[in-house]
Amino acid sequence: MSQQYDAIIIGSGSNGLAAAIHLQQKGLKTAIFEQASSPGGSTRTEEVTLPGFKHDIGSAILPMGVASPFFRTLPLDEHGLEWIYPDIPYAHPFDDGTALACFQDIDRTAAQLYKDENSYKKLFKPIVEKWPQLEYNLLGPLSFPDHPVELLKFGLKALPSAKMLVNHYFKEDKSKVFFYGSAAHSTLPLNTIASASFGLVLTTMAHKFGWPFPKGGAGKFIEALLSYYKSMGGEIFLNKKVEDVNELPKAKAYLFDVTPEQLLKIKGTEFPSLYRKRMGNYNYGAGVFKIDWALSKPIPFTNEKCRKAGTIHLGFTKKEMEESEDSVHNNRATDTPYVLIAQHSVFDNTRAPDGKHTAWAYCHVENGSTKDFTKQIEDQIERAAPGFKGCILAKSTMNTHQLEVFNPNIIGGDINGGKQDITQLFTRPIAKISPYSTPNPSIYICSSSTPPGGGVHGMSGFNAAKKVISDHFNDLKQK
Incomplete structure (x- = not known):
């Protein structure tokens, strides 16, 4: 492991892969070190309920994956990626049996809104x-x-x-x-x-782009990125947890696809105390409680629009929605949480055995909460889809602690890499001219804890890679 590299990327989530790909595209020699036994960070697909049922453990619907200014330039279709576009990107049902659908066509969407159409x-x-x-x-x-x-x-x-x-x-x-x-x-x-x-x-x-997802599971997106990266000569080392920069091969730049809390634990960074203090004040946001289901049939939504949507948002009144999101940040529990649902198998028959289906959902919870919200989530779904509970063959739940074990970047269940309020929207992880660089000129942070934040878009990694090129490889900037 003493081989010399131009840059080493620690972490193989979408941002780490984006950084590695961009640097490799520029002719640099790179390698990725990943602590887990499989790549992808939160973007992974596994059988966690019953054999043959493929569930997206983290990210599930990837609108920013197809819309990303960087990812959409890559020939990922040549590396096995196939996007599936549900008939309706997302829908929102109500207690009276009606629903509103966000069609890709703006006029068609607006036409449902009566007084609010224009x-x-x-x-x-x-x-x-x-x-x-x-x-x-x-x-x-x-x-x-x-x-x-x-x-x-x-x-x-x-x-x-x-x-x-x-x-x-x-x-x-x-x-x-x-x-x-x-x-x-x-x-x-x-x-x-x-x-x-x-x-x-x-x-x-x-x-503009739809809300698609990869055929066969979100993990197929990572497989395509990794295949393209390897086709250019990139290397990846799995089961390589990095605890000290000095354990890594020599390189001009090290890009960490981790959050501030994790970066501060890495030895050998030689960060000054003021920087450590500022990074230590970084705020993490609300967590999530997540469920995957194996189902005997599709979710029996009352409204047809919901049956044709890849994503469904549940929150049945304005007051319910407001109180749900407010309660998460004010130490109050709610029995009617805002719920996000993804139903891949309605559009992708590779996700489950013939005639069977999968579903994916989560609600927001306090950061670090270990409370079980299974009943609250299933009760909310039952309101829009009477008989849903009778379709359940098996389920897998993950609280905030279990999510963090699955991916250490999900601190306290925060899937966005840090709170995305006005104080940390563009100035994450701290306010500085370059949010990707650190006081150590060879160390960079390229995770969702940097702009533009959470989502499978790779832009944090791409932007960090551009900064590395500007700082260390001036001759490549014009390529």
């Missing part, structure tokens, strides 16, 4: 149309924008809370709840500044 189009059409001018600035560190006017227009919509935005744009409660469904992916209270930004970006992704 407001919906006014809100989303400019963002979808101008997305190519926005994406690099929104998916990177703070910098002078390439298109400042368009970014300012987006910012005026994105900086308010989700609650402020829906009250400004929409009259109907169902329209407001519909937007809350995507905004709540932020894991922030819906009255928090900038929580609207998550709803805007994710809904824009649905309209």
